[in-house]
Amino acid sequence: MVRQLNGVTKAAALILLLFLLVPMTGWSKEAIPVAEDPEVEKRMLTLTENLRCLVCQNETIADSRADFSNDIRREIREQIKANKTDPEIIQFLVDRYGDFVLYNPPMKATTILLWFGPAALLLFGLISLIMYLRRRRVQIEEVSLSQAELEKAEALLNEDKKGKNV
Amino acid sequence: MMRYLAPLFAFLVLAAFLLVGLTLNPRQVPSPLIDKPAPKFQLNQLQESDKIMSSDDNLGKVWMLNVWASWCVACRDEHPLLVQLAKTGFVPIYGLNYKDERTTAMQWLKRYGDPYTISIVDSDGKVGIDYGVYGVPETYVIDKKGIIRHKQIGPVTVDSLEKTIIPLIKELQQQA
Numbered sequence: 001m002v003r004q005l006n007g008v009t010k011a012a013a014l015i016l017l018l019f020l021l022v023p024m025t026g027w028s029k030e031a032i033p034v035a036e037d038p039e040v041e042k043r044m045l046t047l048t049e050n051l052r053c054l055v056c057q058n059e060t061i062a063d064s065r066a067d068f069s070n071d072i073r074r075e076i077r078e079q080i081k082a083n084k085t086d087p088e089i090i091q092f093l094v095d096r097y098g099d100f101v102l103y104n105p106p107m108k109a110t111t112i113l114l115w116f117g118p119a120a121l122l123l124f125g126l127i128s129l130i131m132y133l134r135r136r137r138v139q140i141e142e143v144s145l146s147q148a149e150l151e152k153a154e155a156l157l158n159e160d161k162k163g164k165n166v
Numbered sequence: 167m168m169r170y171l172a173p174l175f176a177f178l179v180l181a182a183f184l185l186v187g188l189t190l191n192p193r194q195v196p197s198p199l200i201d202k203p204a205p206k207f208q209l210n211q212l213q214e215s216d217k218i219m220s221s222d223d224n225l226g227k228v229w230m231l232n233v234w235a236s237w238c239v240a241c242r243d244e245h246p247l248l249v250q251l252a253k254t255g256f257v258p259i260y261g262l263n264y265k266d267e268r269t270t271a272m273q274w275l276k277r278y279g280d281p282y283t284i285s286i287v288d289s290d291g292k293v294g295i296d297y298g299v300y301g302v303p304e305t306y307v308i309d310k311k312g313i314i315r316h317k318q319i320g321p322v323t324v325d326s327l328e329k330t331i332i333p334l335i336k337e338l339q340q341q342a
Contacts, residue, residue, distance in 0.1 A: 054195055054300035067265075068300050071291050096298040098198040 037081075044076045047086060050103050051093065061101065182304060197298050197317045202230075204308045205296035212263050214286035219260075219286050220279060223310065230259045230331075231306040233294065234280070234324075235266040236274035236300040244321035245278050251327070252281035257335050261285035264294050264302050304336045309338045 024111070048062035048069075055066040061073060078091050093101050105111045145153070199205075204221055211217045232248060234241045252259050261282035263271050268287065275285070288294055291303065298317075307316040316334055318326055 057192055071295060075292075075295055095198060096295060097300065098298075100195045131218060 040077055040080045043080050043086070044073060046139060047076055048073060051090075052101050054097060054101065066127055181234065193301075194319050195300070197314075199298055199314050201315060202314060204306065204312050204314050205293070207286075207288075207293045207296070209262075209293060210290060211288040212261070212268065212275075212287050215268070215287075219284055224258075224260070224308065225309050225312050228257060228310055228335055229308050230257055230335075231262055231297075231308060232259055233262045233297070233299050233302050233304045233306075235264045235302050236270045237266065238264075240321045241303045244303055244323070245281070247322055247324065247327065249279040250282040250284075257295065257333070257339075258283040262293065262297075263287050264297050265289060265291045305331075307334060307338070310341065 045062055049060050051061040051072070051125060052065035052070045053059045053061050053066055053072075055068045056064050058065075059071045060068075076089055077093065077143075084092075090102070099105055099111075107115055180280055208218055208220045232243075236294045248259055251257070259281050261284070263285050267287065271287075273287070275282075291299070297304075300318065303321055305318040305322050306314050307318075309315050315338060316331065318331065322331065
């Protein structure tokens with residue numbers, strides 16, 4: 001079958017093959033601008049850097065590629081354009097997703113431990129350490145020697161010195 | 167004695183904290199919307215696209231709002247259960263078709279059955295944001311006054327139906 005192909009059909013086949021390969025290269029288009037307004041984008045970014053993506057919970061909404069974060073970014077852009085203030089936008093999200101969306105948790109009765117726990121633990125550790133050291137110093141000072149014991153100790157030390165000198 | 171007990175006590179406290187931490191599910195973010203009025207919406211219906219449904223249409227009855235999409239795998243897991251529940255006529259289930267294509271959504275319902283009294287279309291997910299949706303499926307139980315009483319994150323299961331949702335709906339239905 002292959003041998004039967006003459007020059008013309010071979011060329012036609014080659015051209016056809018080339019045409020089939022064309023879609024693989026794709027047509028590149030001009031990149032779509034990320035946002036029309038760089039001011040809006042800047043504000044949106046600073047806001048979303050402190051917001052948690054609820055789908056990928058260890059990422060900020062600014063970093064996340066999740067669909068959820070895309071939607072929230074779009075929502076925030078729209079609200080910025082609608083002249084909402086930053087606290088208003090944050091409140092909008094907290095109303096819907098709870099404090100969990102904030103990376104910076106607000107100070108509340110339920111978050112007292114979160115805010116002051118580590119500091120309290122450190123303070124507790126420091127106080128115990130100081131108390132321990134004081135007690136130890138007292139213990140060391142309590143050891144007092146009698147005159148006879150001191151003389152004996154000195155004699156022993158002197159003996160040691162003589163030994164070294166020899 | 168104390169010097170030996172103190173580290174043991176400290177260890178036990180720490181272990182207790184860590185143990186509690188292990189049993190928590192970070193995927194289940196408690197909704198601040200519980201016991202708050204359900205966000206209002208006016209959305210086009212899925213099947214009859216020229217008709218609009220409003221959240222106020224359901225005032226006076228207990229209803230479930232199930233967020234679903236044809237692209238959502240977990241939705242297929244819970245779907246047979248919803249179909250079964252709908253057949254009993256116990257509670258009307260409304261579907262919020264979330265960020266989906268109308269045609270594929272309709273095909274999906276045809277294929278797996280349609281448990282929804284009405285499905286409404288939230289194509290850009292705006293109403294989803296209002297309801298605090300961050301994953302599909304999610305299901306809300308809304309009482310006669312239009313207040314959200316429960317949010318199920320993830321698929322509805324036999325367990326969650328029997329233990330939480332059905333008893334709650336029964337209780338809500340008895341309220342004036």
